[in-house]
Amino acid sequence: MHRSGSIRLHRQTSQQRALAVHAQVLAGAVRRSEGAALRIERARTDLEEIEIQLLLEGIRLCYGYDFREYALSPLRRGLTAAMAREGVQTVSAYQDRILHDAACMQRFLGTVGFNVTGMFRDPELMRCVREEVGSYPLDRVRRYEDAYAASGGQANLADHYSIAGRAARFNRKLQGSITWARHSLVTDGSFNDFHLIVCANVLIYFRASLQERAHRLMYDSLIRGGFLALGKRESLLHCPDRDHYEQVRDGVNLFRKMRW
Incomplete structure (x- = not known):
């Protein structure tokens, strides 16, 4: 080259x-x-x-x-x-x-503060609560009638409820005994025995450790057979007592406490 x-x-x-x-x-x-x-x-x-x-x-x-x-x-x-x-x-x-x-x-x-939500935000959950929690099977009510009379009840238990189909609903006058109180899942303890706790769209804002505390508090506050209602995006994942609940209806976050 x-x-x-x-x-x-x-x-x-x-x-x-x-x-x-x-x-x-x-x-x-x-x-x-x-x-x-x-x-x-x-x-x-x-x-x-x-x-x-x-x-x-x-x-x-x-x-x-x-x-x-x-x-x-x-x-x-x-x-x-x-x-x-x-x-x-x-x-x-x-x-x-x-x-x-x-x-x-x-x-x-x-x-x-996450303190604002919509009324009946989860219609399916509210319908399930109405059908499963807001009424009692008549056969169970009849047992309550017998126990009420045996315990010395002077009135008729039927005076306090009305029959709708095959279910009984408590009268509205009993709903007047409602107590409004401020309560914190973060710092407060249990203050009553409840038949139903609705805690929807709250736990999603908590870390796992706080969810665990809140679940333990709600479990301790429910009577045996009481109901816990959660939001669609919430679950019992961080609940230490999740094995003590049963889901009332598939696809709906309504749970019944089975035992202590």
Whole structure:
């Protein structure tokens, strides 16, 4: 090969090697840049989580509301919306405001408290409750009649219920003995023996540990044979006593407590 041709090939090879080296250097720089960005983002996320933990601890100590075991993802979304409404940029700045402004705390509860739902949000569940819980088979009611009389009952048990088809329903006047009370699944204990507990679309906002606590509390608060109603996206997965329930109807989250 002519010497000039050899020189041209040598130059082309050198240029290709140089381009390859430059590409490798550029790729390395990009990887380092991406790695640095990820580390910065991770650091920001870690810092924000620390800020959130401090905020929740401050709210617990100052106002008595305990959100520490709430699921982080929906809590973060609500917190972001609350911060935007207040016009603050960091969780720390929001913490300073909320601890010194009770009105800000009330607005926070309105955004993050998960206290709003729709009436009869799960019609199938409500229908099942009406059919399975709100009425009693007549043969069982007759046994109750005999036991009522044997125990010294002076009136007629039938005065307190009406017959509809093959079932009996308690009269509406008995429904006037309803007690309205504030109760927290996070911090409070059992305060009554219930025939029915409806806890729909609440557990989905709890971490597994808090779901377990709530389930144990509800189980302890149900009489034997009592009913527990849950939302569509909820289950007995984190219930320590799940083997002590039976599902009343397939596809409906209504469960009956079978034993202590």
